[in-house]
Amino acid sequence: MKLAGAAATRFFAAPEPQRAGLLIFGADAMRVALKRQEVIVALIGPEGEAEMRLTRIPGGDLRKDPALVDDAMRAQGFFPGPRVAFVEEAGDAAAPVLKGALAGWTQGDAMLVVTAGSLGKSSALRKAFEDHPNAYAIGIYDDPPSREEIEATLTRAGLKEIGREAMTDLLALARDLDPGDFRQTVEKIALYKFGDAAPLSPADVAACAPSTIEAEVDDVLHAVAEARSGDVGPLMRRLEGQGVNPVSLSIAAMRHFRTLHTAASAPGGPAEGIARMRPPVFGPRRDRMLRQAQSWGMHRLETALGILTDTDLTLRSASRAPAMAVMERALIRLAMLNRR
Numbered sequence: 001m002k003l004a005g006a007a008a009t010r011f012f013a014a015p016e017p018q019r020a021g022l023l024i025f026g027a028d029a030m031r032v033a034l035k036r037q038e039v040i041v042a043l044i045g046p047e048g049e050a051e052m053r054l055t056r057i058p059g060g061d062l063r064k065d066p067a068l069v070d071d072a073m074r075a076q077g078f079f080p081g082p083r084v085a086f087v088e089e090a091g092d093a094a095a096p097v098l099k100g101a102l103a104g105w106t107q108g109d110a111m112l113v114v115t116a117g118s119l120g121k122s123s124a125l126r127k128a129f130e131d132h133p134n135a136y137a138i139g140i141y142d143d144p145p146s147r148e149e150i151e152a153t154l155t156r157a158g159l160k161e162i163g164r165e166a167m168t169d170l171l172a173l174a175r176d177l178d179p180g181d182f183r184q185t186v187e188k189i190a191l192y193k194f195g196d197a198a199p200l201s202p203a204d205v206a207a208c209a210p211s212t213i214e215a216e217v218d219d220v221l222h223a224v225a226e227a228r229s230g231d232v233g234p235l236m237r238r239l240e241g242q243g244v245n246p247v248s249l250s251i252a253a254m255r256h257f258r259t260l261h262t263a264a265s266a267p268g269g270p271a272e273g274i275a276r277m278r279p280p281v282f283g284p285r286r287d288r289m290l291r292q293a294q295s296w297g298m299h300r301l302e303t304a305l306g307i308l309t310d311t312d313l314t315l316r317s318a319s320r321a322p323a324m325a326v327m328e329r330a331l332i333r334l335a336m337l338n339r340r
Contacts, residue, residue: 001129003136009148011136012039017082019136020105021098021112023129025119026140031179035140036086036115043082043111051079055110059090062097069101073109083110090114095124102132145174145182153183157190161199169205172280185209203284216242217249218285220331221256225292229335236328246323250312253331256289257308261301263293270294296338304334 003011012035015022022039026032044053055072062068072085090098101112112135119126119139129137145153150170154162162170174182189208193200220235239249259277266273270293274286281289296304311330315323 001133001136003138006146006148008138009146009152011138013042013152015039015043015111017043017111018107019111019134020109020132021102021114021129021135023114023116023126023135023137024140025116025126025137027118028140028179029117031140032115032117034179034183035138036113040084040086040113043084043113045081048081048084051081052077053079053081053083053110055083055085057085057087059087059094059114059116062087062090062094066097069097069112070104073101073105073112075110085110085112087112087114090116090125092119092124095128098125099128099132102128102135105134145179147171150174153186157186159186159190159193159200161197163199163201165202166200166205168275169202169209169280169286173205173209176278176280202286206285217244217252220249221253222288222292224253224331224335225256225260225289225296225338227295227335227338229332232328232331232335236324236331240324246327247312247315249327250308250315254305254308254312257301257304257334260289260293260296261298261305263290264296264298264301300338304337307334307337 024032024035024039040048040054044051048054055075057068057072069085069087075083077083087094087098098112098114105112114125114129116125126137129135154160154170170186173185177185185208189200189204192208193204216235216239220232220239223229223231223235259281262277263270263273266276270290274281274290274293293301307330311326314321314326319326
C-alpha cells in the first residue's frame with residue numbers, strides 16, 4: 001500500500017509493528033536515511049541494535065545470497081521485543097527476493113525495512129510493496145517539511161513551549177536548510193533552552209540559527225543603515241585590526257542593502273518583503289532590518305546600491321587609493337544619506 005502526507009509522518013513517528021514491511025525511497029539519500037533511522041528507532045527502541053534486534057543487509061549482497069532476508073526475518077535473538085531486517089540501497093534487481101520475503105512473512109517475524117533511491121511508478125520493487133496488503137511504500141521527495149513533521153522533530157528534541165513568532169522562524173528555517181542541518185539546529189536549540197521553562201522565542205532561534213554574516217561586520221552595517229555615522233569609524237578600525245578584507249565588506253554591505261531594497265519594494269510592504277526573504281532573516285535582526293527598510297524607502301535604497309556598486313568597482317580597479325579608506329568613506333556617505 002502507498003502511504004503519503006500526514007499519514008506517512010504519523011507512521012514514521014509511531015510505526016505499526018504488525019506490518020510485514022516498509023519501503024522508503026527517494027532521490028535525496030539524506031532524507032531517506034533520516035526517515036529510516038527515525039522509524040527503526042521507533043520500532044525497536046534506542047537499544048535495539050545493541051540487543052541484536054536489528055539485522056543490516058546491503059542490497060548488493062542479495063544477489064550472492066538471496067536467503068539472507070528470510071534468515072534475518074525469522075531469526076530469534078536473546079532479547080525480547082520487535083525485530084527489524086533492514087535492507088539498504090536495494091534496487092529493482094532485488095524485487096523478486098524481497099517480494100518473496102513479504103509473501104512468506106508471518107506474525108512474529110521481523111519487519112522488513114528497505115531503502116532505495118528514486119523509483120518510478122513502474123518500478124518492480126515499488127510495486128512489490130504497494131501491492132502487498134500488509135506492507136507500505138513511502139516516497140520521500142524534496143518538498144519542504146510540513147508543519148506536522150517540524151512539530152514532530154521539535155517534540156523529539158524536547159521542545160514543547162514554542163511561541164507563535166518562533167514557530168514562524170522555525171518553519172522558514174526548515175524550508176531553507178537541508179533536513180540533517182535542520183535537525184542539528186533543533187538539537188542545538190534544545191541544548192540552548194535546557195533548564196529554561198520560558199517559551200521558545202525568536203531571539204532563541206536567532207541565537208542558534210546558522211549565520212551567514214560575521215557579527216562584527218553586521219555591527220558596522222547596522223550602524224550605517226541606522227544613520228549612526230559616528231560609530232562607523234571605530235567599528236571599521238576594529239574590523240581592519242581583525243584582518244577583514246575591504247572587498248568582503250563591500251560584498252556584505254551590498255547583500256545587506258539589497259535585502260533592505262527587496263523588502264522596501266515588496267508589493268505588500270516591507271513587512272511582507274522581510275517575511276518572504278530567502279535565506280530567512282530571524283528574530284531581533286529581522287525586526288531591526290524591517291525598521292531600516294521602512295526608514296530608507298525604496299528610492300533612497302536604490303541610491304545606496306548605486307554608491308555601493310561604484311565603490312566595489314573602485315576597489316577592484318587599479319586605483320591607488322587605500323582600499324579600506326575608500327570603503328569607510330562610502331559607508332559614512334551612506335549613513336549621512338539617510339539623515340536627509
